[in-house]
Amino acid sequence: MDPDFLASSVSNPEQDMWWGTLGTIRPFSSFHPDRDVAEIQAALQRKDAVTLVRILTNRSNAQRQFIAKSFQEQTKPESRQDLSAALKKALSGDLENLLLQLLMLPDQLEAHRLKDAMAGLGTDEETLLEILCTRSGQKLQDISAAYKKSYKKDLEKELRSETSGDFAKLVVALLKKDVAAGSVQRDVQALAASLSGKKAEAEPWITILTSRDADHLNKVLMELELETGQTVDQLVEKSFSGDFRLGLRVLVQCIQNPEVYLAQRLLTMKTPLVQGIMVSHSEEDLLQIRAAFLRLNGCSLYSALQKHFKGEHLQALQAICRSED
Structure with a gap:
């Protein structure tokens, strides 16, 4: 404690x-x-x-x-x-x-979820991305400290050992994110130029998307769509591949509408995801996530839980959810 x-x-x-x-x-x-x-x-x-x-x-x-x-x-x-x-x-x-x-303490819980995502033979890349993309730089520093305290290991080194290539660079940049000022027009130009060659360049996307605040990045992404005539998701889909493409898609979703992204995760009704997201967001923004879930699903989170869980476990989840929408 x-x-x-x-x-x-x-x-x-x-x-x-x-x-x-x-x-x-x-x-x-x-x-x-x-x-x-x-x-x-x-x-x-x-x-x-x-x-x-x-x-x-x-x-x-x-x-x-x-x-x-x-x-x-x-x-x-x-x-x-x-x-x-x-x-x-x-x-x-x-x-x-x-x-x-x-x-668990809030930072301890997120450290625990990251540890679980890296346990075993396969890495749960999307849970890594969920936490890294939805948490501020300061919050991630606190989570890193909690990880070190709980597991006696360095979170950055652990992430590097579980990932590779451009995806590893993105994950580490997210962990160490530090907001800096930038020009919307210059950022748009840099991202557009990175896609103009035979092979898209990952570095500008990593640098810009992990070092600007959400308001700035939303302007950048809107301008990029106007300039290219394509959605950012379409640009990422055709220009990149593998885990790095997944990472950019999740990051863009979390920049544009994090509660919708988290609600989409809840739609799976997978127990570890439901518990992790609901507990970690229960004192922050679960009401927003609930509203997004209802818009996406046409059914409230409270009712959806009743269809997939039972007994005291259901009672606990519904108590955290709190009420019908």
Whole structure:
């Protein structure tokens, strides 16, 4: 547990979660951590998943950190354990994974998702891109620090080892993104020129798309479409290939409309994606993602969850989603 996070957030759990945010989970107004801990301890003994879901999905992350700290302090010294370990003993499967994710610090969760995306024989390139493309440079620095703390490895080196070629350059540039001023017209010219030869040049796309703010890039992409008479997606599709093409397409989508991109990811209803996106965006912009999901699917996220999940796992996901649209 991060003492700095506790010092800045748990002492006043509402200070970093204003009521005007676009998140679905907000601080519980009648927060009594000792009462929550007592209920959780009793629920763990009974393996009462319903109570665990009710409490953990109705508290902000800062409040959950306070509960976890209090839980550890209130267990007997000779058998002291943290709340995550206790949940692992009482639960299993997807519900266990979901509640464990809720107990992670936000940066720790994203580090965990990146680690999972690089585990095993194949790399989940799109989950790497999802996180790298939707997070700010400062946020990615914090995630990198959390990755180092959790796994004792350097995130940039790990990404380099899992990728290659222009895609590797793009991924590293995204991780180290640092917004700099630029000229819309010069950027448009550079991107158009990169496509004029026999083989498209990747470098201008990497440099420009990872070093400008979203407003600037939206102007650049609009001007590029006017100049070429083609959509950016069409330009990328015919000019590049493989993982690099995927990377540019995801990046462009996230520049133009990140909540639509995330909603499209949710349409798959794959458990790791649904849990990862919903938990990591629950206190930020899940309301926007919900609205985009409804426009894309003609069905609310809340109802879609009911068609694909069941039991306490469904209850937990719907509690994070919060309501019907």
